[in-house]
Structure formats: C-alpha cells, structure tokens
Amino acid sequence: MTHIVMWRLLETxxxxxxxxxxxLLKAELESMRGKVPGLTGLEVGIDTRRRSNSFDVVLICAFESAEALEAYHDHPAHVAVKPLVQAVRGETVIVDYPAAAAP
Structure with missing residues (x-):
C-alpha cells in the first residue's frame, strides 16, 4: 500500500x-523510519516552488499491506507526531492506494 499525505501549513x-x-515536521515524520512494523519506505519532502496551489509538506509511505497501513495509524511513533501536525496544519489531503505490481 502507498500512503500519501500533503499538508498546507498555517502561516504561523x-x-x-x-x-x-x-x-520541524519533516524531522518528526522521518523519526518514524525503522520504528513501525510493515512500513517499508518513508519519504518526506518540503515544497520549494511556493506556488499558490502548492502544499508545503508531503509524506509518502510504502507499507507491505493494507493491514500494516491500518496498524500504523495507532502505532506510538505515529501517534507521537500527531500533536505537531494538528498544531501546524491548515489543510490536509490524503491518498491511499495499492502498490503497483512490478512489470
């Protein structure tokens, strides 16, 4: 499973x-690496173009299964990041989809 989250942050x-x-959010999200069972890939990016339709931060995670993605939501490493996310986010979009099979 692939899990993508994008945040548009509050100005302050x-x-x-x-x-x-x-x-700060990038560092906190990256701190989950290696701590969550079934999380096989984690990438965090900060937007550099700053366009009016841009989001500020993106999280891209790969999970070995849909069950691993569901378990991630309640994992202590993920729960620990939530207060920061809630304090700084203005808008959030999420996309979850099955990983494509290799050709």
Whole structure:
C-alpha cells in the first residue's frame, strides 16, 4: 500500500513561521523510519516552488499491506507526531492506494 499525505501549513503556528514548522515536521515524520512494523519506505519532502496551489509538506509511505497501513495509524511513533501536525496544519489531503505490481 502507498500512503500519501500533503499538508498546507498555517502561516504561523507555535510561534514559528510555516517554513520553520515545515523543517520541524519533516524531522518528526522521518523519526518514524525503522520504528513501525510493515512500513517499508518513508519519504518526506518540503515544497520549494511556493506556488499558490502548492502544499508545503508531503509524506509518502510504502507499507507491505493494507493491514500494516491500518496498524500504523495507532502505532506510538505515529501517534507521537500527531500533536505537531494538528498544531501546524491548515489543510490536509490524503491518498491511499495499492502498490503497483512490478512489470
């Protein structure tokens, strides 16, 4: 399964501008690497183009199964990141889809 989340951050939150919160959020999300069973890939990107229709931060995760993705939502490493996400996000979009089979 592939899990993609994009956040448009608040201009300011927690006393910091969105650009600083993006860096902090990236580090917190990357801290999940190697801690969540079934999470086989994790990439976090910060938008550099800053267009009006851009989102600020993207998380792309690969899971070995739909069950692993479901278990991830309640895993302590993921739960630990949620307060920061909730404090800095303005808008969120999510896409989950089965990984494509190799040709």
């Amino acid at each position: 939150a927690l006393g910091r501008p969105a650009s600083e919160n993006a860096v």
